[in-house]
Amino acid sequence: MGEAIVITSGKGGVGKTTTSANIGTSLALSGKKVCLVDTDIGLRNLDVLMGLENRIIYDLVDVVEGRCKLHQALIKDKRFECLYLLPAAQTKDKSSVQPEQMKQIIQELKQDYDYIIIDCPAGIEQGFKNAVAGADKSIVVTNPETASVRDADRIIGLLEQEDVEPPKLIVNRVRSNLMKSGDSLDVDEIVSILAIELIGVVVDDENVIKAANKGEPIALNPNSKASIAYRNIARRILGESVPLTPIEEEKGFFSKIKMLLGMK
Amino acid sequence: MQKQLQHHVTIKGTKDGLTLLLDDTCSFGQLVEELENKLSADHGQLFNGPLITVRVKTGNRYLTDEQCDTIRKIIGQKKNLLVDQFESNVITKAEAEEMKKDATVVTVSKVIRSGQVLSVQGDLLLIGDVNPGGMIKATGNIFVLGALNGMAHGGCTGNRQAVIAASLMKPSQLRIAELINRAPDHYDEAGHEMECAYIPDDDERIVIERLSIVHKIRPNLNRL
Numbered sequence: 027m028g029e030a031i032v033i034t035s036g037k038g039g040v041g042k043t044t045t046s047a048n049i050g051t052s053l054a055l056s057g058k059k060v061c062l063v064d065t066d067i068g069l070r071n072l073d074v075l076m077g078l079e080n081r082i083i084y085d086l087v088d089v090v091e092g093r094c095k096l097h098q099a100l101i102k103d104k105r106f107e108c109l110y111l112l113p114a115a116q117t118k119d120k121s122s123v124q125p126e127q128m129k130q131i132i133q134e135l136k137q138d139y140d141y142i143i144i145d146c147p148a149g150i151e152q153g154f155k156n157a158v159a160g161a162d163k164s165i166v167v168t169n170p171e172t173a174s175v176r177d178a179d180r181i182i183g184l185l186e187q188e189d190v191e192p193p194k195l196i197v198n199r200v201r202s203n204l205m206k207s208g209d210s211l212d213v214d215e216i217v218s219i220l221a222i223e224l225i226g227v228v229v230d231d232e233n234v235i236k237a238a239n240k241g242e243p244i245a246l247n248p249n250s251k252a253s254i255a256y257r258n259i260a261r262r263i264l265g266e267s268v269p270l271t272p273i274e275e276e277k278g279f280f281s282k283i284k285m286l287l288g289m290k
Numbered sequence: 291m292q293k294q295l296q297h298h299v300t301i302k303g304t305k306d307g308l309t310l311l312l313d314d315t316c317s318f319g320q321l322v323e324e325l326e327n328k329l330s331a332d333h334g335q336l337f338n339g340p341l342i343t344v345r346v347k348t349g350n351r352y353l354t355d356e357q358c359d360t361i362r363k364i365i366g367q368k369k370n371l372l373v374d375q376f377e378s379n380v381i382t383k384a385e386a387e388e389m390k391k392d393a394t395v396v397t398v399s400k401v402i403r404s405g406q407v408l409s410v411q412g413d414l415l416l417i418g419d420v421n422p423g424g425m426i427k428a429t430g431n432i433f434v435l436g437a438l439n440g441m442a443h444g445g446c447t448g449n450r451q452a453v454i455a456a457s458l459m460k461p462s463q464l465r466i467a468e469l470i471n472r473a474p475d476h477y478d479e480a481g482h483e484m485e486c487a488y489i490p491d492d493d494e495r496i497v498i499e500r501l502s503i504v505h506k507i508r509p510n511l512n513r514l
Contacts, residue, residue: 176404179421183403219421219439221401 028059030132030142031263032161032190036177038148040169041198044234044244045256046145047075049165051243052260054109058140061100063112063132065157066147067122070114077104077241078111087115090127096134105246110139120152125159132160141263150184158185164193165225170200170211179220194225196259201230226259227270228252299324307343307374310365314349318357325364343374352380392429402426402440409446422462428452431511441465444487453508455486455501464496471496 033046043066050062064072067087073079084099089112096112103109112135115122135142146157158164164185168178178195185193197213204210217224231252237244245256258268298313298321312321344365353361353376362373381389388411396410397417404423408416414428417435424440426432431453432444438456443465445452450467459482464471466489484501488508504511 176423179423180404183406183424186403219419221419 028136028139028142029163030136030144030161031163031165032144032146032157033165033167034146034154034157034181034185034193035148035167035174036150036181037168037174040167040174041228042148042167043071043075043145044238045165045167045196045198045228046072046143047243048245048253048256049260049263050109050141050143051106051245052257053141053143053263054103054106055245055257056260056264057108058264059108059138060141060143061110061112061135061139063135063142063144064114065123065128065144065153067114067153068116068119069147070116072145073101073111073113074241075238075243076111078113079241082113085113085115086131087118087122089131090123096131120147120156123156125155128156128159130160150180154181154184158188158190161188161190164190165196166193166220166222167196167198168216168220169198170205170213170216172211175211175216175219182220182222193222195220195222196226196228197224198228199230200227224270225262226255228255228259299328301328307345308371310344310346312346312348312351312361314351318351322360322364325361329364329368341370341372344371345374346376348376348378350379352378352382396428401436404440420461431455450489451508451510453486453488453504453511455484455504458483459485459487459498464498466496469494469496 033042033049035042046062050060053060062072062076063086064070065086066072073082078101081101084094086099088094089096089099100110100112103111112131132142132144144157144161147153166178166181166185168174182193195217197216200213201210205212213224213227229251231244231250233247233250234244234252237247244250244253247253254271258271261268298316300311302309302311312325346361358376365371365373391411393412395413395415397415398408398410399417401418402408402416402420402424404421407425407427408414409427411429413430414426414432415435416426416433419436420426420434420438420440420442422439425443426434426440427443427446429447430445430449432442432455434442434456436456437458438454438461440461441463442454442456442461444454445467446465448467452466454464454466460473460477462473464487466487469489471487485498486501486504487496487498488504489495490497490507499507
């Protein structure tokens, strides 16, 4: 029996879909059977990030409305045998699915997969309710900015009313220079406001954008800091205790020498 | 006319006005009848002079709102009499329960997050933070063991004596009774620890002070 984890945030554009794609990929990298579920009906993106857009034949709404079997709608990933995607419909809207139906689909997927990663749409309406319906656990993604933290707080409040475990927190798009100068919220500050367990901090990395445009999740590239962060989050989901890496800017060659010589 | 001699209605003059003592053993009908007789009888100066306030004492009799109105109307027929208040030794069970609820401290241990409203009857003791966008309401006082970053409304049914105290006072808005106080646009870094908000007796705005002075401004907070 697998585990369903919903990735949510309240506010749009904080990196839910990117996080879903990369956590899914990282879990698949460690050999787990993973199914990604895109519940953002009408504005689907997860397939694009995974580079699987051209393979979609059936989607979530087709499954719900009985036009196909669940396994027919699942798309196998290009790179991993054990990674699948259930895409959202693009031509319908959120009201074409009910929470009960979502619950059924997730329940069915849990039989065959170790992890089901549910990508939640922005907002707190029907789409959110659908996404949360079948989930056992939840991860809240936030950026180090006030508006995003405010919405995360709201979402955590709503998650507390649902039948899921207390949510874990990912602080995404962290810019260490802004954080150090005090121009953006500190990770500690965010954790103290939201009062939930931190499961990962992901730095703002332009490689993430590059990778997303190519349809290759950043987690596949072991040289990027964001990738390491996502892989560490996956390891924490698997139950390993991985210490949080400090969010320092990588030091250049010269500054390292200067430091060695005691000039800094 | 034996009954009339028993005097179910007694009128007493005090320095504040008149006190009407209504007997609590007879029927309400008898009371009304006798009251009408007493007031219609000619008492010369008494009912034609300057405005007099009347206090009605009903002893162990419980008067419903309609019965109060009846008595108020009868007394009101005399132009210079004005019913100030009704006093009774008894209240209904419901009223008693309400009073008890208003006097209890409701303890809640959780974080009040954005969009959540916690509303209690009586005093609120919140163990946890109120995050920005969250709101707590109480008919009595509010005590927050944690950071108050959201909104708090003390004495929300109109009790101006209510205070709002917090370990860390950085609210976005404070309300006590019908008064509203907005936060400054910028909080400076220092201070704001262990503070309380209240309405001074002779003021029309909410004031925030150190928590240590609360025993001076609201001595009746002590239930010792």
